[in-house]
Amino acid sequence: MTQEQSMLEVIQNIPNQILKRLQASGEFSQKLTGVTQDKVLIVASGTSYNAAFTVKDFTEKKLGLPVTIDYPNHFYHHFNESLYDERTLYVFVSQGGTTKTVLETIEKVNNLGGVTVSLTESLATPIAKAAKISFEIGSEKEPFIFRTAGYSLTAVTLYLTLLAVALEKGKITKPEWADFYNELVGLKKDLPEVMTLAEEWYQKNQDILLSRKALFFAGGGSLWPIAQEADIKFMEMIPIFTNSFEIEEIIHGPQNCFNDSMGFFFLVENKMDEEKAVSIDSFIKKEVGAFSQILTTTKTDSEMLYIASKSSNFHSLVFMTFFQVVGFKLATDSGRNLTQKMYPQIDHYINKTVEVK
Structure with a gap:
């Protein structure tokens, strides 16, 4: 299979993956029952950060939930624990599920008694296991390190997560939830x-x-x-x-x-x-x-x-x-081989992930 066929296929399969994720939407209301925090803090980096930024505008305008986004390294090293707020829902996004700083940050919030939610590619990852509530984003082990499906599926999973919280809090009605859900389904076309x-x-x-x-x-x-x-x-x-x-x-x-x-x-x-x-x-x-x-x-x-x-x-x-x-x-x-990093040797200088056992 050529690079062109394989990466194009990943992008072309995104509508089907979104529909599949939407069809499992009942999981969100089930796992988030009783979660009624007033605001949301999403910890993410790179493409995951941008997916969180994508849902922020909708969540604040249509769901009435304030959203703050922070980078894992900044949150971990600069978060003032005296400002910890039990009315905040802490959401952690790591597509690979092994980012070291994200894992350490979840553990910090867990120790403070916070409600932690993780979004990862697999529930078998360390980050998914560490969070109190965990969801798969549905990108099904994306074969390229340059994320396309990962971005789109992370955004959709965040939408479903925050729609479920808004419904649980009474910020939206069931008919309103259904309208938003059907609008997401329409993306398939x-x-x-x-x-x-x-x-x-x-x-x-x-x-x-x-x-x-x-x-x-x-x-x-x-x-x-x-x-x-x-x-x-x-x-x-x-x-x-x-x-x-x-x-x-x-x-x-x-x-x-x-x-x-x-x-x-x-x-x-x-x-x-x-x-x-x-x-x-x-x-x-x-x-x-x-x-x-x-x-x-x-x-x-x-x-x-x-x-x-x-x-x-x-x-x-x-x-x-x-x-x-x-x-x-x-x-x-441009002649780029998208199956490889430009500088794979960077892993010898800095390791951002934890070992999966």
């Missing part, structure tokens, strides 16, 4: 369509993308986390220098480094951000002479790329699928 769009768009822009020396991603609202995840994916997979910003922040200090060897992506989901993106896009094309592309949820006849989705709450996952496909195509055409 949206995702294959955006995969086709991504391949078609890439073929048209292949040459200019391959000539870029750096790529910038900027997003507003629930698409800011997607800009961050696209940033990581392109950086580690291609590899290429990347950076990401909230949509307005990119035009402040960062614009001083812009040049015509760069490429820019703007992700917008409302009229206000769209107007900003159009202005910045025009500046980049006319004054900098660089490649720029706006992706929008609004159907348009302009040069903006319309990302179609019937979901008003979960369309961010559709946007990320677009970048998963484009990132993969660009990495493959």
Whole structure:
């Protein structure tokens, strides 16, 4: 099996994996019975952090649950135990389930008496065993270290976790839960369509993308986390220098480094951000002479790329699928072997995981 077939198959199988995870949604209400914490703190890093950031906007606006996100190393070494709050639900995300700092952090919160929830690829991992409540994310041992299914399935599993907590607390009704659930199910149709769009768009822009020396991603609202995840994916997979910003922040200090060897992506989901993106896009094309592309949820006849989705709450996952496909195509055409780390010898210098016995 070639690299292209195998990684494309992973991405193409994401809709089926999401549906399978959704069909087991009863597990969440069962395990989270009696969990009525008022707020949520999610500890995660890398792609897992971005998945947590993806669900934050929805959870706060639609479920009424405040969400804080922290990195494992920062939380472990800088958390003031006197600020421990029993009304906080502590959620730990580690796709591999063996991240050393995450495991140590769970043990710290357990010792304080906190309610700990883990999301991992397998319930047999040390982190899943250490948490008081554990869920599998459903990515079924993803074969690539550069996570695509892992991101999407982590986000969906977080949605299901927090929907169950909101239902348990009475923040939403059962009919409202069902509406959100059905909206997630609808992604099974949206995702294959955006995969086709991504391949078609890439073929048209292949040459200019391959000539870029750096790529910038900027997003507003629930698409800011997607800009961050696209940033990581392109950086580690291609590899290429990347950076990401909230949509307005990119035009402040960062614009001083812009040049015509760069490429820019703007992700917008409302009229206000769209107007900003159009202005910045025009500046980049006319004054900098660089490649720029706006992706929008609004159907348009302009040069903006319309990302179609019937979901008003979960369309961010559709946007990320677009970048998963484009990132993969660009990495493959750049000659990158995605089955290997760029520097596998780094494991001789630092080990971030615990041994699985």
